[in-house]
Amino acid sequence: xxxxxxxxxxxxxxxxxxxxxxxxxxxxxxxxxxxxxxxxxxxxxxxxxxxxxxxxxxxxxxxxxxxxxxxxxxxxxxxxxxxxxxxxxxxxxxxxxxxxxxxxxxxxxxxxxxxxxxxxxxxxxxxxxxxxxxxxxxxxxxxxxxxxxxxxxxxxxxxxxxxxxxxxxxxxxxxxxxxxxxxxxxxxxxxxxxxxxxxxxxxxxxxxxxxxxxxxxxxxxxxxxxxxxxxxxxxxxxxxxxxxxxxxxxxxxxx
Numbered sequence: 521x522x523x524x525x526x527x528x529x530x531x532x533x534x535x536x537x538x539x540x541x542x543x544x545x546x547x548x549x550x551x552x553x554x555x556x557x558x559x560x561x562x563x564x565x566x567x568x569x570x571x572x573x574x575x576x577x578x579x580x581x582x583x584x585x586x587x588x589x590x591x592x593x594x595x596x597x598x599x600x601x602x603x604x605x606x607x608x609x610x611x612x613x614x615x616x617x618x619x620x621x622x623x624x625x626x627x628x629x630x631x632x633x634x635x636x637x638x639x640x641x642x643x644x645x646x647x648x649x650x651x652x653x654x655x656x657x658x659x660x661x662x663x664x665x666x667x668x669x670x671x672x673x674x675x676x677x678x679x680x681x682x683x684x685x686x687x688x689x690x691x692x693x694x695x696x697x698x699x700x701x702x703x704x705x706x707x708x709x710x711x712x713x714x715x716x717x718x719x720x721x722x723x724x725x726x727x728x729x730x731x732x733x734x735x736x737x738x739x740x741x742x743x744x745x746x747x748x749x750x751x752x753x754x755x756x757x758x759x760x761x762x763x764x765x766x767x768x769x770x771x772x773x774x775x
Contacts, residue, residue, distance in 0.1 A: 549700060551585070552585045553586065556584050557583055557771070558583060560770055562767055563766055571604055573601065574601060575601075575612065576600070579594065579765075579769075580594065581595075587625070594618070597615065598615040599611075599615075614641070614643065615642070615643075617639045617640075618639070625659075629658055632654070633657055633673070634652075635654070636651070636652055637653075645757055646679065647681060651677045651678075653673055653674065653675035654674065655672050657671030657672070658670050666697075666699045667699075669697075671693075671695070672691070672693050675714065677689075683755070691714065691717060693713050694710065694712030694713065695710070703734075705732070705733050706732045707732075708728075726748055727746070730742065730745075737775075742766065743765075746764075747760065747763075
């Protein structure tokens with residue numbers, strides 16, 4: 521009988537921040553004091569037995585906000601390989617997502633926003649995707665321990681696959697929720713749907729969920745879920761892609 525063992529470990533990475541992914545930048549409401557805050561995070565998993573596999577994930581985020589303006593940037597990267605008993609090696613994951621978002625409050629409730637999303641996903645045959653969006657939002661809840669926003673606007677999406685290219689305008693409709701559950705636990709969630717204006721009936725969705733537990737003054741344990749759905753994928757590519765990541769993070773900036 522073949523036995524298998526699995527080792528999972530997470531480690532902190534003190535690396536420079538990059539332009540960031542579609543994941544929400546911070547898993548808690550942002551302090552509006554004009555100070556930079558963020559974190560760098562990394563995790564590693566490995567398994568051996570009938571199949572030998574290894575994967576590494578890394579992410580970073582940064583946020584600056586005052587009472588009028590807010591800027592966030594984040595990225596997520598994942599790479600993994602698998603080797604079977606015959607020595608055949610294959611790529612199990614090769615993913616990069618980045619995001620930048622700027623918001624400007626017109627008053628206590630209404631704000632405008634502009635964003636840029638970048639993505640590469642080898643397993644979906646997606647060489648490159650960029651999406652530029654702008655619109656308006658409304659602060660339904662705006663407290664120091666909790667925020668809930670709804671937003672809408674327009675975006676222009678460009679996709680380059682191995683076999684074809686696509687570009688079209690889209691609507692943007694979504695909501696985001698950030699809550700500080702306790703002194704050590706924070707939660708975030710963001711969902712957006714992008715109805716295709718160039719090809720009626722086509723649409724895609726993005727769901728990001730994150731939970732952060734404070735381990736010490738600067739170290740956090742992070743759990744995140746990213747789900748992407750597209751009802752019109754290219755040939756032989758699945759409609760849904762889900763990424764579940766655990767990591768250890770190091771926070772920097774003002775407390």
